[in-house]
Every structure is written in structure tokens, then in C-alpha cells.
Amino acid sequence: MSRIEPLSADMFDADCGHRMPFRVGDKWSAMLLRCLEAGPRRFTELKVPLHRVSPKVLTETLRAMERDGWVTRTAYDENPPRVEYVLTALGRALLDPMDHLLAVDARPPRGDSRCVRGVRAGGVTDPAPRPGRAQAARMVRPLALVRAVLAAVLLPLLVSTAPAPRPLQHPGALLDRGRLDFVRARVRAGEEPYASAFDAMRASRYASLWYFVQPQTEVVCPPGDRPGRGCVQEREDAIAAYTHALMWAVTREKAHARKALEIMDLWSGTLRGHSAGNSGLQAAWAGSVWARAGEIMRYVHKGWPDENVARFDRMLREVYLPQVAGGSLGRNGNWDLVMADAAASIGVFLDDRAVFERAVARVRQRVPAYFYLRSDGPRPKSPPGGLVDSREELTRYWFGQEKFVDGLAQETCRNFEHVGYAIAATAHVAETARVQGVDLYKDVAERLGAALELHAQYQVGEVEAGPEWLCGGRLTLTMGPDAEVALNHLQNRLGLRLPHARRLAGEMRPAGTDNLFVAWETLTHGGEPVK
Structure with a gap:
């Protein structure tokens, strides 16, 4: 990609006549x-x-823009430290409306060719003659009149016709009350695969009442294999809290409820931030699981003191949400989808529908650029943000893959593990959206099903592993316990036939946890209630 032009010091100088006629x-x-x-x-x-x-x-x-999902902040673990800001898909979507408003309210620049009127930050508009005062007044007065008329006519119409947003449902991050009750009943009846899945969860170290909690003030997670501080502890403690919340939901044993609340209260009273290059992904992994645990304990258990709930709420809003709300443009796609998973669940816990809806919108944008279908044309769609556009850039972004078939993922030629993260995260957001009355599945189901079948058939060895046309014959078959939520919807609700994915899930059952953000999904989504 070409190097971008430096920003001019007089780009927004008053002498250039630059103004923003709106905020x-x-x-x-x-x-x-x-x-x-x-x-x-x-x-x-x-x-x-x-x-x-x-x-x-x-x-x-910049922090406010990051919190609102307009920009992403990335801190690189370098010396000296390097921090970069980039527009998210949501932030970039604001540019065209700004152009239209500026075009309507345009005032010509005052003759200095170095100045920009705000149409494009990297370009220069042609200078135009400066109008005289009378001419300028004639330009502005009709514009003010048009604005007033539009405000008077359209605003009441919009207010009166816009439907009130549906309240968010609780619990509603991945699991609702009906599914929790269904799982509890199946386990108590000894039905499979739920009974075996519950036994596996109960036998795990995460379900121990003696589990040792290790809260951190700052979690430092550099990329690669470089040592960090608190990364593993944060992820594992979040999974432990979720595990004890599920243990309580199934058994109603108060000791598990106390343990879940102990873990969440210790972290919300200690954690102040994340840093280093993988901070956004780390916050997404842990944040999505914290929110799931919090939803169960806040809305089903109902024994969480209000002040502790408020502190946990504050932790998710101030420590986690700014890291994940804007996604991650330019990175491998699993980052963006895992961040959307966290943002959707956090939005539900915060009872913030705008945060939840932005996360759903991000998945709708990102999934078509991550999972390929032949209907996309000869090449995959470019990811949101405009950072990967040309054929050469797309080939590099897809790890050198040149031939595209239904279900191929942007990271297939990297390894199946990261494709699994993307499948699980997409299904998590779609499942959370379903609980909230939003049918995201209809937008992603075809791509999810194709991706599951393509990767499952290689993972379980049902076809030749590594044909030459696929990743040069070198496949890294490391998919984790990521199929259950997607498979349950596609197979059990929609009735689709996915034999390879079904075999893959069967071989992994009872699915445990990837120790990141996927946990106990044979238990929670191994089947569907009969209606």
C-alpha cells in the first residue's frame, strides 16, 4: 500500500476560511x-x-471517538512506544454524509491553495474567487431558511413515526432464561449430550470452589510469544466466573453463586486497563465472557449487591468497551469478529442498545469479507475500511490463496484455529441478536454453513488433507470447540444438512473450552428445545 500524505499544519487554519457548519x-x-x-x-x-x-x-x-466506535487505538510494543489511530467502518461511514453537508453549506476557500475546505483531508480543492459580503449574505440567508423549514417539517415527522426501540432482554448475552431452564432440565433428567457435558464442566479446574483468583491492576499483552502480565489470569478468571455461574444455574448450589460473584467483584475492584499490542483482542476475549457471567448472576441469581453490580458495569464500560467498540480494521478478520462478540454482549449487560446494534452492524459488514461465496465474484470482498483493496493486497491478506471456493475463510491458509475463532464469534453475536429479536442469522447463515462444512471435512479427514490448490497443500488443522452454536442453529433450527460439521462436533463432544472465549457450548447449545 502506498504511503499516505502527511497532514498540513494549516489544514484547519482560520485564514483558510475552513469551517464546520455542523458538529x-x-x-x-x-x-x-x-x-x-x-x-x-x-x-x-x-x-x-x-x-x-x-x-x-x-x-x-480521541478517547470519546474510540468509546463510540469511530476509531481504533492500537499500541505497538516498540521502543519508543508507538500508538496509532485508524477509522473504523462506522467512523468511515460518517465521511460521505459530511461531504454532502459541506457541499450544501460550502463557502469557497480564501485563495490559499494549501488550504482545504474539508471535502477531503488528503487532497486540495481548487481555489475559487472569494465572494463579496453582499454575495455571501445572499448565499447564507436562503440556506438558513431551508434549514429552518426542514427542521420544522421533518423533525416532528421523524419523531412521531419512529418506533420506540425494543428493550433489551435479560439475561440476553448468548443465553436467555428459556435456554438456561432447558439445559437445567436436560441435565437433571440425565439426557445426552447435556449430562456428559455438565460432568466435564464440573470436573474442570474452573468449577472448583477452591479456584484461586488473580486479579490484576493492568493487563499487559504484547503480540506473539513475548511475555506479558496478567493475560492468562484474566482470561481464565473470566471463564471461571462463567463456569461457576453456569454451575449455579444448573444446580442452584449457593457456593457456586458466591464463587462467581467473588471472582467478578475482585476483578471489577482491581482492573484499571489493558496495554500493549494485543490489548484489544485480549479485552475482547475476556470481556465477552465477563458479560455472559454477569448476565446470569445479575438477572437470574439476583443476589448481587447493587454497588457491586455498578462497579462491574463501570469496569465493562470504561475498561473493556473502549478497547472493542471500534473493531480492528487492517488486522486479520477474527479480531474484528471477536471484538464484535464482546461489544454485543457488553452492550446487553450495560443495557445500551446503541452499543449492541453497532456490534451487529459490524458483523454484517465483516462476515462477507471473511467467509467467501462464489456469488461474491472471482475475488473476495474487501474488508471494511478501504485498507485492503487491490488484487495484490487481497492475495496477501488471504495468505497467498489464489483459488476461492464456497466457505473459504480469510485465515484458512493461516490455520484453522483462527477460522474457528471467527466462526464462534459470528455465531455468538448472531445468537445474542436472536435473543434480542434481531435476525442476524439470515445475513450470515449461508456463509457460516459453507465455512463449517469446508473446514470440518479437512479437520476430520473426510477428504484429502491439503490439496495443492488449497494453501499450497499445507493446512494447519487446529480448529477448537467452535462449532456448537452455529451448528445448533443451522442444523437443529433451519434443518440444514451439514454432515462434516456434525461429525466434527460429535468428535469433540463434550466440547470444553479454548481457554479464551469459547466455553461449555455442548452444554449450552448441544440441542434445541422441541416446540
């Missing part, structure tokens, strides 16, 4: 959107055109 987010958000339009920028780069904004205010604005 997007905070005072400086619209200008930051323009600065980030061409690609990732460092904080020091952003300060160049925004030199009149104090570093403190600029940092607060």
Missing part, C-alpha cells in the same frame, strides 16, 4: 475524522493540523 460528536471530532480519512495516524501527526487544540483535549476527544 459531529465533540467539538474536534469532525476534524479528526478528516485527518484519519487517508489511513492510520499517530498522535503526533494529528497534532500538526490541530496545533491549537491542547494535548489533553485532543486525547479526551
Whole structure:
């Protein structure tokens, strides 16, 4: 990809006649959107055109944009430290409406060719003659009149016709009350696969009442094999909390409820942040599981003190959500989907429908660019964000794969493990959306089914492993316990025939946990209630 042009120091100078006739987010958000339009920028780069904004205010604005899902912040584990900001798909979607509004309210720049009017941050508009005062007044007054008329006519219409949003359902992160009751009844009746799955969960170290909790003030997770601090402990403690919440939901043994609350309360009273290059993915893994555990204990158990609930709420909102809300453009697609999984579940726990809906929208955008179908054409769709567009970039992004078949994933030629993460995360969001009355499955089911079948047939050895056309004949068959939620919907609800995926799930049952964000899904989604 070509190197992006540096930002000009006088890009937003008053002498250039630049103005934003509207506000997007905070005072400086619209200008930051323009600065980030061409690609990732460092904080020091952003300060160049925004030199009149104090570093403190600029940092607060970027944090707000990250929290709202407009930008992603990535900290690289380098010396000196490097932090970059990039627009998310949601942030990039704001650019065209800004262009249209600027075109309607345009004032020509004051003749300096270095200035930009705000149409494109990286380009330069042709200077136009500056109108005289009378001409400018004639331009502005009709515009003000049009705005007033539109506001008077359209706003009441929109307010009166817009349906009230449906309240979020609780518990509603992956599991609802009906499914929890169904699982409990099946286990108590000794039915399979639920009884064996429950026994496996009960025998795990996560279900021990003597489980040792290790809360951290800061979780530091660098990429690769470099040592971090608190990464494993955070993930495992979140899974332990979820495990004890499920143990209580099935057995109603108070000791498990106390243990689940102990783990969550210790972490919410200690954790202050995540750092290093894998911080976003780490927060997504743990955050999705925390939210699932929290939903069970808050809305089914109902014995969690209000002040502790508020503290846990604050942890998810202030520590986890900013890390995952904006997704991860430019990274491998499993990052974006796992972050959406976390954001959707956290949005449910926070009772924040906007956060939940943005996560669902992200999955709708990302899945078609991650799981290929022949109907896409000869090449895969480009991922959101415009960072991977050309044929050469797409080939590199798909790990050198040149031939595309139904169900192929962006990371197939990396390894099946990461494809499994993407399948599980997509199914988690779709299942959470289903609980909330949103049919995301209809948008992703065909791609999920194709991906499950393609990867399962190689994973279980039902076809030749590693044909030359696929990843050069080198497949890394490391898929984990990721199929249950997707398979339950596709096979048991929709009645689709997925023999390879069914065999894969059967060989892995009872599915345990990947020690990241997938846990006990044979127990929770190994079958569907008969209706």
C-alpha cells in the first residue's frame, strides 16, 4: 500500500476560511475524522493540523471517538512506544454524509491553495474567487431558511413515526432464561449430550470452589510469544466466573453463586486497563465472557449487591468497551469478529442498545469479507475500511490463496484455529441478536454453513488433507470447540444438512473450552428445545 500524505499544519487554519457548519460528536471530532480519512495516524501527526487544540483535549476527544466506535487505538510494543489511530467502518461511514453537508453549506476557500475546505483531508480543492459580503449574505440567508423549514417539517415527522426501540432482554448475552431452564432440565433428567457435558464442566479446574483468583491492576499483552502480565489470569478468571455461574444455574448450589460473584467483584475492584499490542483482542476475549457471567448472576441469581453490580458495569464500560467498540480494521478478520462478540454482549449487560446494534452492524459488514461465496465474484470482498483493496493486497491478506471456493475463510491458509475463532464469534453475536429479536442469522447463515462444512471435512479427514490448490497443500488443522452454536442453529433450527460439521462436533463432544472465549457450548447449545 502506498504511503499516505502527511497532514498540513494549516489544514484547519482560520485564514483558510475552513469551517464546520455542523458538529459531529465533540467539538474536534469532525476534524479528526478528516485527518484519519487517508489511513492510520499517530498522535503526533494529528497534532500538526490541530496545533491549537491542547494535548489533553485532543486525547479526551480521541478517547470519546474510540468509546463510540469511530476509531481504533492500537499500541505497538516498540521502543519508543508507538500508538496509532485508524477509522473504523462506522467512523468511515460518517465521511460521505459530511461531504454532502459541506457541499450544501460550502463557502469557497480564501485563495490559499494549501488550504482545504474539508471535502477531503488528503487532497486540495481548487481555489475559487472569494465572494463579496453582499454575495455571501445572499448565499447564507436562503440556506438558513431551508434549514429552518426542514427542521420544522421533518423533525416532528421523524419523531412521531419512529418506533420506540425494543428493550433489551435479560439475561440476553448468548443465553436467555428459556435456554438456561432447558439445559437445567436436560441435565437433571440425565439426557445426552447435556449430562456428559455438565460432568466435564464440573470436573474442570474452573468449577472448583477452591479456584484461586488473580486479579490484576493492568493487563499487559504484547503480540506473539513475548511475555506479558496478567493475560492468562484474566482470561481464565473470566471463564471461571462463567463456569461457576453456569454451575449455579444448573444446580442452584449457593457456593457456586458466591464463587462467581467473588471472582467478578475482585476483578471489577482491581482492573484499571489493558496495554500493549494485543490489548484489544485480549479485552475482547475476556470481556465477552465477563458479560455472559454477569448476565446470569445479575438477572437470574439476583443476589448481587447493587454497588457491586455498578462497579462491574463501570469496569465493562470504561475498561473493556473502549478497547472493542471500534473493531480492528487492517488486522486479520477474527479480531474484528471477536471484538464484535464482546461489544454485543457488553452492550446487553450495560443495557445500551446503541452499543449492541453497532456490534451487529459490524458483523454484517465483516462476515462477507471473511467467509467467501462464489456469488461474491472471482475475488473476495474487501474488508471494511478501504485498507485492503487491490488484487495484490487481497492475495496477501488471504495468505497467498489464489483459488476461492464456497466457505473459504480469510485465515484458512493461516490455520484453522483462527477460522474457528471467527466462526464462534459470528455465531455468538448472531445468537445474542436472536435473543434480542434481531435476525442476524439470515445475513450470515449461508456463509457460516459453507465455512463449517469446508473446514470440518479437512479437520476430520473426510477428504484429502491439503490439496495443492488449497494453501499450497499445507493446512494447519487446529480448529477448537467452535462449532456448537452455529451448528445448533443451522442444523437443529433451519434443518440444514451439514454432515462434516456434525461429525466434527460429535468428535469433540463434550466440547470444553479454548481457554479464551469459547466455553461449555455442548452444554449450552448441544440441542434445541422441541416446540
